[in-house]
Amino acid sequence: MIHRNIDTGLSSLNQKLLTMAGYVEQAVESATDAWRFRNVAKVADVYQIERRVNQHHLEVDAACVQLLALQQPMAADLRFIVSCIKINNDLERMVDLAVNIANNTEFYLQGAAVIHIDDLAQMSDEVRVMVREVLDAFVKTDERLARRVLSRDDRVDAYKRKIVEDCLESMKADTKVIEQGMNLIFIAKNLERIGDHATNIAEDVIFSVSGQDIRHENKVRTPEEPTT
Amino acid sequence: MTSAQLQGYLAVGYAKRKFVDRLMRLLLLVAAIVALTPLFSVLFYVLSRGLGNLNWAFFTEVPKPIGESGGGMANALVGTATLVGIASMIGVPWGIAAGVYLSEYGRSRVANMVRFGTDMLASVPSIVIGLFVYALVVVPMGGFSAFAGGVALGIIMVPTIARNTEEMLRLVPNHIREAGLALGLPRWKVILRIVLRGSVSAITTGIMLSIARVAGETAPLLFTAFNNRYWHQGLDQPIASLPVQIFTYAGPPDEVWNGQAWTGALVLLFFVLVLNVTSRVFFRSGSVGRE
Amino acid sequence: MSQQVEPILRVRNLNAWFGESHALKEISVDIPPSAVTAVIGPSGCGKSTFIRCLNRLHEEVPSAGASGEVSLNGMNIYGEGVDPVGVRRKIGMVFQKPNPFPSLSVYDNVVAGLRLAGIRRRSVLTEVVERSLRQAALWDEVKDKLSVPGTSLSGGQQQRLCIARALAVEPPLLLMDEPTSALDPIATAKIEELILELRKQVTIVIVTHNMQQAARISDRTAFFLMGELVEFGETSTVFTVPKEERTERYITGKFG
Numbered sequence: 001m002i003h004r005n006i007d008t009g010l011s012s013l014n015q016k017l018l019t020m021a022g023y024v025e026q027a028v029e030s031a032t033d034a035w036r037f038r039n040v041a042k043v044a045d046v047y048q049i050e051r052r053v054n055q056h057h058l059e060v061d062a063a064c065v066q067l068l069a070l071q072q073p074m075a076a077d078l079r080f081i082v083s084c085i086k087i088n089n090d091l092e093r094m095v096d097l098a099v100n101i102a103n104n105t106e107f108y109l110q111g112a113a114v115i116h117i118d119d120l121a122q123m124s125d126e127v128r129v130m131v132r133e134v135l136d137a138f139v140k141t142d143e144r145l146a147r148r149v150l151s152r153d154d155r156v157d158a159y160k161r162k163i164v165e166d167c168l169e170s171m172k173a174d175t176k177v178i179e180q181g182m183n184l185i186f187i188a189k190n191l192e193r194i195g196d197h198a199t200n201i202a203e204d205v206i207f208s209v210s211g212q213d214i215r216h217e218n219k220v221r222t223p224e225e226p227t228t
Numbered sequence: 229m230t231s232a233q234l235q236g237y238l239a240v241g242y243a244k245r246k247f248v249d250r251l252m253r254l255l256l257l258v259a260a261i262v263a264l265t266p267l268f269s270v271l272f273y274v275l276s277r278g279l280g281n282l283n284w285a286f287f288t289e290v291p292k293p294i295g296e297s298g299g300g301m302a303n304a305l306v307g308t309a310t311l312v313g314i315a316s317m318i319g320v321p322w323g324i325a326a327g328v329y330l331s332e333y334g335r336s337r338v339a340n341m342v343r344f345g346t347d348m349l350a351s352v353p354s355i356v357i358g359l360f361v362y363a364l365v366v367v368p369m370g371g372f373s374a375f376a377g378g379v380a381l382g383i384i385m386v387p388t389i390a391r392n393t394e395e396m397l398r399l400v401p402n403h404i405r406e407a408g409l410a411l412g413l414p415r416w417k418v419i420l421r422i423v424l425r426g427s428v429s430a431i432t433t434g435i436m437l438s439i440a441r442v443a444g445e446t447a448p449l450l451f452t453a454f455n456n457r458y459w460h461q462g463l464d465q466p467i468a469s470l471p472v473q474i475f476t477y478a479g480p481p482d483e484v485w486n487g488q489a490w491t492g493a494l495v496l497l498f499f500v501l502v503l504n505v506t507s508r509v510f511f512r513s514g515s516v517g518r519e
Numbered sequence: 520m521s522q523q524v525e526p527i528l529r530v531r532n533l534n535a536w537f538g539e540s541h542a543l544k545e546i547s548v549d550i551p552p553s554a555v556t557a558v559i560g561p562s563g564c565g566k567s568t569f570i571r572c573l574n575r576l577h578e579e580v581p582s583a584g585a586s587g588e589v590s591l592n593g594m595n596i597y598g599e600g601v602d603p604v605g606v607r608r609k610i611g612m613v614f615q616k617p618n619p620f621p622s623l624s625v626y627d628n629v630v631a632g633l634r635l636a637g638i639r640r641r642s643v644l645t646e647v648v649e650r651s652l653r654q655a656a657l658w659d660e661v662k663d664k665l666s667v668p669g670t671s672l673s674g675g676q677q678q679r680l681c682i683a684r685a686l687a688v689e690p691p692l693l694l695m696d697e698p699t700s701a702l703d704p705i706a707t708a709k710i711e712e713l714i715l716e717l718r719k720q721v722t723i724v725i726v727t728h729n730m731q732q733a734a735r736i737s738d739r740t741a742f743f744l745m746g747e748l749v750e751f752g753e754t755s756t757v758f759t760v761p762k763e764e765r766t767e768r769y770i771t772g773k774f775g
Contacts, residue, residue, distance in 0.1 A: 004708075004712075005711070005712065005715055005735060005736070065759055066755050066759070069734060069755070069758045069759045070734040070735060070754065070755060070758055071734070071735055072731050072734070072735070335581050400621070401616070401618070403614050403615070403616055403618045404618050404620065404621065406576060406579065406612075406614065406618075407612075407614060407618045407620070407681070407684075408620070408631075409576060409579055409607060410574060410576055410607055410610075410611070410612035410614075410685075410694075411607065411608070411611075411631060411632040411635070411684070411685070411688070412604055412605065412606075412607040412608030412609075412632065412636070412688070413604070413632075413635050414604050417635055421635060422620050422621075422623075422631075425620075425621075425622055425623075426620065426621030426622045427621075428622070
């Protein structure tokens, strides 16, 4: 196989995106740890990571535009770059959501924990696994792993509905915990959104690898009830 | 007009066109046969008349006195070779130089005049060139000579070789010259080492054809090389040549001489034919700078 | 890539004519060393004339003329008393059509420049042949048939042979006038790869009518239009955010 000039650009793009994905994973972990272990230092970590991710967000976009403008990518190359643009956006949104969680956590930590929601810890574990797995799928261009991420999203959604219900119950019972309850609902909502972005990335990985566009296919997922 | 009508007209038109096409092809074939007839009849006639006298003596002996049978045209064969040799020494370098000039520097007014002059020279009747050389060489030298004959034939060669060389060099695409110039070669080196070298076979072909042509020239030799019944005594002396010998022997009503003339014609024809065929093979095998 | 690098070629107020027609108007540009500069523009915009002025080949065409300053490493090649033949020895050129010298072997084609400049030592020539053919990525394909005529190679190989011939005299600057326009896509890809490889050793100025090619292989791009230099800059900039409206219109294909 002959060496192609575009390969250099593609592998450097890949590398940039992977570094960025690693940061996003760290941000999600720090944000959930901050809440779980009541650790304010982790909140600061999230803010710091966000700045780095934003820098990468711009660089990846610029690299994609360069490759599109200068190398006229085709077929697999084109799908890869288009996927990178979308994944880049998802990653940037994910880190923003992690920042939101960090924000909520900051407020949440100002008072003592009154409401106890075990499901939130399990939900954050599930989301962290999703993030890790989808990035693995991207690195290894592993379509099967990406499909597994899709199935995890349903469980995350179920957790969120349950958490919202539980919080509402506590808040109805005791109006003093409304603030704390709201914060917990926000955290769950943000986690759920991170899961959605991970799903998007999984779909992009599948598109990049196989050329198959599976978005909007299984609309038979359990309908979400309107929240917040 | 309906579509069916149109198809009908088209069908009629097609049959007619097909007929005209066949007719034209037939006419062209007839024309080609008519054009080739003289060549083959000449070949056949010369062969039938000349073959009888063709023997070893024809190539080794000088002519016998009139009335005696036997003898050959060895002196004329050598004479023609000598004349062609002298002519080539004059005509080839001169012709190639002129051709190179016309092709490589041929855009000026002078070049156009040279080109026009060459074309004029090519169409001057060869007997006029003979007269010209008579005045220029024979008179000052005080007599007919092989040298004068060679000069006359050489002059006839120049325009053919010049125009052929020009044409062949023009076939070499201009970007080949530019490649040489871009390498930092002076123009003369580009011409000599790249352009000329690439057309050697084509130019040689032209030279061979022009030799074939002058080998059969008779008229210009009448006033220059004249003729000689014996082996020639030096380049400043008259010399025999095949065409002039044929001319001389064909005239008198003498069976033996006429027969010799036919054999001479056969040999000359064969020589010219061989030159033509070789040059063709040569041209085909050589790599010319064609696209 | 910093702008401060000393240019290898400095062009100032270059004008060129064909008889009465003004083919190049007041071109000023700095060509950076060890980089590929692409020259693009529509047919007849003067891009070929421009690079033919850079080795003074332009003036070989009857009625053609040029004026201005073109300095190669500080020496003005249009200076008084400068011999164009000497200039061309320092600047290689590859043409639109592959043009190996007819009836010269592959070997003789490569060393043509050296040999005609008087270098005769067989050992030197043989070394140069191998080095140049390797540089032109042709060695492996022709090392066993160095004595066949150069014109018997395939089109792409012939063009790489011409590149080897130009590289044999080790020019600091290599001009290429639409070098792939007569080649098929595979041969074109090989030449493009070769150009990217060569850029480390030699400065390349390439004229191309193929915008995508300019985008793929060049570091800088110059856009010519009707004898004028409209825009010159980093290729990545010219092809994504051109400064000039006219460049934008040309590279997006909205041109007349």
